[in-house]
Structures are given as C-alpha cells and as structure tokens.
Amino acid sequence: MRIASFNINGIxxxxxxxxxxxxxxxxxxxxxxxxxxxxxGFPAAEFxxxxxxxxxxxxxxxxxxxILTRDQQPGETKRGLNGEPEDEHSRYxxxxxxxxxxxxxxxxxxxxxxxxxxxxxxFDFKLRWMKRLRDRAAxxxxxxxxxxxxxxxxxxxxxxxVFSVKAMQNDALMQPESRxxxxxxxxDGWTDPLGLTYPQGNIWTYWDYRSGGWQxxxxxxxxxxxxxPLAADRLKSCGVDKEHRGREKAxxxxxxxxxLDY
Numbered sequence: 001m002r003i004a005s006f007n008i009n010g011i012x013x014x015x016x017x018x019x020x021x022x023x024x025x026x027x028x029x030x031x032x033x034x035x036x037x038x039x040x041g042f043p044a045a046e047f048x049x050x051x052x053x054x055x056x057x058x059x060x061x062x063x064x065x066x067i068l069t070r071d072q073q074p075g076e077t078k079r080g081l082n083g084e085p086e087d088e089h090s091r092y093x094x095x096x097x098x099x100x101x102x103x104x105x106x107x108x109x110x111x112x113x114x115x116x117x118x119x120x121x122x123f124d125f126k127l128r129w130m131k132r133l134r135d136r137a138a139x140x141x142x143x144x145x146x147x148x149x150x151x152x153x154x155x156x157x158x159x160x161x162v163f164s165v166k167a168m169q170n171d172a173l174m175q176p177e178s179r180x181x182x183x184x185x186x187x188d189g190w191t192d193p194l195g196l197t198y199p200q201g202n203i204w205t206y207w208d209y210r211s212g213g214w215q216x217x218x219x220x221x222x223x224x225x226x227x228x229p230l231a232a233d234r235l236k237s238c239g240v241d242k243e244h245r246g247r248e249k250a251x252x253x254x255x256x257x258x259x260l261d262y
Contacts, residue, residue, distance in 0.1 A: 001099045003029040003107060004241075004257035005150035005223050007206075011035040011066075014251050015043060021244050021255060023050055028070050029097050030255075031109035031150040032056075035064035042066065059090035065109040065151070067095050077106065083132040089113075091129070092136075099262030105231065106140055110151030115172030123172050126154070130181035137185060137226075146230040146262070149190065152253065153224045155182045157192070160201025162220040173222060182224075191232040192224055193258050194240075205240055205256050213252075214245060223256040234261040 004027040008014045011032065022030065030052075035042065039058040047054050053073035056066035057080070067074045074095035081092050094108040110133065115126030133149075140147050156162045156174045168174045186192060194203060204219025213219060227235065238258040245254040 001029070001105065001260045001262040002027045002257055003031070003105075003148050003150060003225065003260065004255045005031045005033070005109070005152070005225055006255040007033040007111070007152040007223060007251060007253035009034050009036070009251040009253065011037055011043065011064075012041070014249065015046065017244065017247055017250055019046060019050065020247075021241065022047075022052065022068070025241060025255070026070065027257060029107055030068040031107065032066040032068065033064075033109060033111035033152045035066050036061055037064060055093065055095060057090040057093045063090045063111055065090060065093045065111050067093055067107060067109050069097050072098060074107075078136070081129070081132040081136055083135065084128065087129075092133070099260075101262060103262060104145070105260070105262060106143070106145050106147040108147075108149045108151070110149060110153065112151065112153045112155070114154045115175075115178065118170070118172040118175055123175070126172060127177055127181060130178075134181070134185055134188070137188065137190065141188070141228065144230070145228070146234065146260070147228040148225055148231055148258065150225040152222060153182060154222055155179060155224075156220050156222055157182050157195060157224075158201060161203075163204070163218040168220065173220070185226060189229060190226040191229075191235075193227060193232070193235055193238040194221070194224065194256065197238055203240060204242075204254075206253050207245060209252050223253060225256065225258050227258065231260055235259075236261050
C-alpha cells in the first residue's frame, strides 16, 4: 500500500499535474492539502474517471484537505479536530482505507497552520492546533490500529531539514515551540520514516516559488507521514517524488510517500 501526502496548492490550478502524478505513480491513497475550494467545487468526477474515490473538507480560497483512494471509497471517520469550537478552518480529515489483505488502515490528511508572523496570534493558534492534533493522535493510538498521519505539518524538525538555518531561523516553521510540538508526537511513539531513513537530512519536500528556490534547490522538509507502531512495523520504503516539483505550473510542494506491506 503506497500512501502519499501532497500539498497541491490549489486543486483547480494544479488539476492537470495532479492527475498526471496519480496516473504515473498510482498511489493507493493520496492525502491532499490546500485544495483551496469549497466542497461543491471539488472535482470528484475527474478522479472517478481514473479509478479514485474521494472525500474532502473544503473551504473557499484557503486551506482544505482531501483523501483519494484507488479502487475504493474511503470510509470517513472524522473531519476537524476537537477542542476549539470557533475554529472553522478545513485542516483535518480522517478515514479508514482497506489494504490488499482486507485490513483497514486509519489515514489522516493534515494541513497544520503555518503560524507566521511569529510571534503573534497566528503562531499561538498553530501551537494550540498542534496540541489538539496530539490529543486526536492519542485517541487513535488507543485503538491499537495501523495509522498514518500524513500532511503538511509546517514544521522543519531538524537543522538538516532546511537548506539554510540562518535563512529560516525567525520563521514560525523552525521555532523551538514548533519543533517541540512535533517532537512530542515522536516521543509518544509515532515514527517519522523519512527522518529515520535519511538521518543526514537534505531531503526537501517544499521549494518556495520566490527567489529561485527550486532552481537553486533551496528547500526544506515540512511534509511528513507519521506512522503508528503497527504501521511502522510494515514499512517497506519511503521517498519524495521530487521530479514532479519541476514540471510546468507545479505545486511548490513535492509528493511525499510511504509504502507499507498491507
């Protein structure tokens, strides 16, 4: 089972590139972020044509997450996070997806708040949201099921996950509080497969459109797929579809994936 995370940065603007990637790499599950469309504008029919079922949680012009599954319909289990009723952002969607052997894997598509400018209310919201995500992760943990929490976490976990520490040192993505929130989930027992597979770092998932970030390979790693113990035990491989970032009218993120033996 190949499970991928892809911040598409506008599903309508990037639809040709998204369909191209799906048909070329054929992930079993694709967790999308920043779809940037209201629910009624989501192009579900386009995915059905190539064999993907979909659920989505949209929002006009901003945010938005979706889960696509090949040859099946995802079984939605939760949308949104508890703990802050006034939060209307579309940033969390969760579903059960069946593997080849018939066993379900719990999968979440996550778009964690950016948090800039730092300090300020947006950064405070980011930290509260991370706490709410951790609370939900603990509930999933208690179910003792294979689970993958996939998405754009907007956190650069380590110094070697960024092209220049100095360039990003004041950014919300790299603040000690952001890193600590991410590390707490690892301390809870969730596995970061890309971080473990590439301890030397220098594996980017995002390149800014500005200042020739892609052309200079000045990127950083903010897209993560955290695995529960039962999922980590089945890990076969992981990687980044970097080549897709270089295509015409591409997202500023590259698809990031894990392959599990299910």
